[in-house]
Amino acid sequence: MQVQLFVAPLLICFVACISAGNMPDYIQVCHRNEPELSKCLKSSVHNLRPYLAKGIKELNVPPLEPLYIGDLSILDGSAGLTVKAKKLNILGASNFEITKLRASTQNRRFDFELILPHLHGDGLYEINGNILALPIKGNGPFTGNFTNFVAYVRVQYDIKNVNDLEYLHVKEFALKIRTGKGNIKLENLFNGDKVLGDVINDTINQNFELFTNDLIAPIARALEAKFLVITTKILENFTYSELFPV
Template sequence: MKPQLKTGVPDYKIPSLEPLLLKELTATAGGNLKLKITNAIIHGSSDFSLTKLKASLETLTFTVDVDLPHLSISGNYDINGRIILLHIRGNGPMQGNFTNCKAVVKLQMKEFKKEDGESYLKVAELKTKILVVQDGALRLQNLFDGDPVLGDAVNSAINSNFNGFVTEIKPAVENAISKAFIDIANGILQQFPYKMLFPES
């Protein structure tokens, strides 16, 4: 299915991964940070590699190791809070690049019957764990109401301590990504009966 995921198949509700469009990602890191990204355009997600798959049809659990060599994202952000000992406030356009990302995705599915009498699968739970982001860069425009001195200083601080920034926001981003992809996965799965997905089972 990987070639199909790159371009998408609208008839089967399979979205294009190149680019991947996400209307909203909302992330919170405890009570310290609130981050919302809207109208995100993500390039590079179709270049994923599945390096490991563990599946159990008895329990309908699936664990997938994913490598993404390069991701770029643009969109609009709204951020307020404290991270890497900095207070950050602003909203506006953003751009980011992330290289050599590794993640594990765990899915718990369940079987159900539709009106046609066929059995289908749906994702009951999806958890994303980001293991590695080797490098990257981020640019947030219009920080502190467009103050150029503060904005440049905070962007410089984020990029000079990029791994620390990613570590602090990672749990919140993992949760936001997991919620977004449950809807995408279920939209795809409901197009195909169980026996079509696993004909030998």
């Protein structure tokens, strides 16, 4: 369910890869007047994937392998279901692939679509309420395997003047998620009742897309705010001319 969590460090490197001068050699530079800017940026970001897996200290980008998410309140009970996740870890986020990308320096906007071929997640959960017309209650460890999750990202930015220097400023960061295939195993449902636990796990996995669709929206909203803060901190280190060389 956490396919979208790789988007923040990806956006950081996506913007950084068009920087000149101060950027390390492993970053492929794309100039603002590049005839095929989108194609160049896609190649640059894909080239960064092995570095993203380990993290890039000089850009303050944390490792994607594993990607530690921490604690999330996913559903608050208003829809008849309370879901909380704790100590979330995600493996496989660095294997993303950009399938579509549009970059416009004139309109100051990026739009891109990304696919995650395979993710593995683990952590702790708390769940109480009803889902798919069945009562569900429990807490304990969970594991999940997810394939072909897709993220759609729109980034709108402007240019701000700070101490007579121009900096890129993110005005809008919009994220949407389309779920793919997968399976989840929730341990200790109904205080460890194996029969009831197997029924719920089987029901969830037989209706995997419907189940995850109920959880994606609140996760995406929380991540939008988190990604914006992280991205803004990184962009403060580069002027507009450094990020978009002529």
